[in-house]
Amino acid sequence: MSGWRGSCRNRVGAKGLFNKLKEKLSGFKESITNRILEKAAGSIPVIGNRSEPAAAQQEIKSAPEIPVKTPSENRSDAVQASQAGTVRETVRPSRISLVDKAKSLILEREVILDEKDLEEPLWGLEMALLESDVALPVAEEIVSSVKSSLVGSRKKIGSDTGDLVESALRAALLKVLSKNVFDFDEFIKNAPKPVKILFVGVNGTGKTTSIAKVARYLRDRGYSVVLAAGDTFRAGAIEQLETHGQRLDLKVIKHKTGGDPAAVIFDAIEYAKAHKKDVVLADTAGRLHTNINLMDQMKKIVRVTKPDMLIFVDEAIAGNDAVERARLFNESVPITGTILTKTDADAKGGSAISIAYVTGKPILFLGVGQDYPDLVKFDPEWLVERLLGD
Ligand SMILES: Nc1nc2c(ncn2[C@@H]2O[C@H](COP(=O)(O)OP(=O)(O)OP(=O)(O)O)[C@@H](O)[C@H]2O)c(=O)[nH]1
Ligand SMILES: [Mg+2]
Structure with missing residues (x-):
């Protein structure tokens, strides 16, 4: 197991990531097992x-x-x-x-499961997923994968029924979570320098904090990083980024509040080129996807600065709203992927399961707390293990 996985198990494990969803999935396993036992007891x-x-x-x-x-x-x-x-x-x-x-x-003995046996438990699974904020098409996809793995399967009564159900669920979850997997580290390693990364999203979701976390993540891997104070709109936003810059000992390029964000980011890129820095991380102001002017401004920033990666940041606790916002941002300016923050406060897990499937773009990192190391590189298998493991 790699280092980050080990550390993230420790950090998140204690906080019970997505524990309500985990409980519901375990209830589904139990209901299928009971169904098999009932069938065995009643009909053979x-x-x-x-x-x-x-x-x-x-x-x-x-x-x-x-x-x-x-x-x-x-x-x-x-x-x-x-x-x-x-x-x-x-x-x-x-x-x-x-x-x-x-x-x-x-x-x-063996019991063969047919569609009728699974009807009720699968309905329960779909309800459980929807209650956990899994988006409808994603819940349907999971249910249909589980169904096609289980229907017709021959099962020994009472022996390892749980394993059969678990592996069907595991495969279904991995399928939806592994949409367009993208290796952030490989991308940074291979991209021409400086790599330009722009962070966008609605207000207060954790963009600036995620920039600081990613900056530290990259610095720890030997890359030199420059920060661009592209949120020239919110009072205190420039100072917030400067504070992170001081703590992490990184150069912050800034203009005055009210200035043109595209110009600040452009300057940061020029600075990085001149000083042979590896990566530019650019902050932007929070904006609602419904605000046409601010969405147009974001398109302008993208046009002028031509980022290599456009990262959408949203909070896991926003559930379906986060998924819908990701979809709309992605329609407006194609994103590279998502950082899903505040997963440490999210018992439901629906946005983490749905966002890559709905946008067709991967989750890059999970934010699992407020400190710099509270950033986990996303790995579908790790998440599935969290949801189905003991
Ligand atoms: N628990 C938890 N809190 C987080 C996480 N990421 C960010 N936060 C907190 O969320 C709050 C908002 O974070 P910011 O980084 O300022 O969010 P922002 O998107 O830049 O906000 P605006 O610039 O106002 O749009 C802060 O209190 C952060 O500490 C996370 O993964 N877990
Ligand atoms: Mg901010």
Whole structure:
């Protein structure tokens, strides 16, 4: 396991990333398992395993009768009761080991899941995903992948049903999360320098903080970084970036509040070229996707500065709103990918699951806290492990 994965497990693990969604997925696994057990208990003859049916039936017939428990008490009792039903609610005391034997015969049986068996649990899964703010087309895609993996699958009763359901869910989640995976580190390594990266998004989502985190991430990997104070609109925005610059010991290029953001960023690029800096990280003012003037201004910044990467920043806790905003920003100026912040405060996880699928552009990083190291390079497998692991 690579270093960042280890550290992010520690940091996020304690905070219970997306724990409500995790609970719901585990509820789905349980409901399918129960469905399989119900089907097994309700519809198959108990004794009749291909290897030793006659012997087992013969042994049971020859033993004296005692009453056994009814089928409602618990799951293992339900399995036991299902075989008891077939032997007319009776087993023989002198051959009590036969109960275990018959039970193991049931556990060796196979149930084949059909669409009808899955209808109810899959409906439950779709509802759980929607309640967790997973976008509708994404929830539908997950449900349909899970369904096609499970329908017709032969399952041994009571053995590793959970594994079967888990691997179906795992594959479905990985499929939606792995849309256009993009390796940020490789891109930075190979792109001509200076690499120009512009950060955009609505107000207060964590753009400036993410710039500081990415600056530190790059500095730690040996790159020289310049910051461009392209938010010339909000009072205090330039000072906020300067504070990060001082803490991280990075040059900040700035103009006055009210100045032209494209001009500041252009100057920062010129500075980087002149001083052989590797990367320019450019801040911009928060803007609503519905504000046409500000969206036009953003298009102008992109036209003038020609960024190599355009990163959309939004907060995971905004759920479907974040996904919708990402879609609209991407329509206006094609983004390279997303940084999803504040995942440490998001129990639902729906935006993290949906945003890459809906925009067709990958998540690059997750923000998992307010400090500089609280930035996790996005890895679909890591996220799926968080959602389905113990
Ligand atoms: N918990 C948590 N807080 C975060 C994260 N990222 C940013 N924040 C906090 O979110 C708040 C807003 O962050 P900024 O970086 O100023 O957001 P911005 O998008 O630049 O805001 P504007 O410039 O006003 O549009 C700050 O209090 C940050 O500390 C994160 O991953 N987790
Ligand atoms: Mg800002």
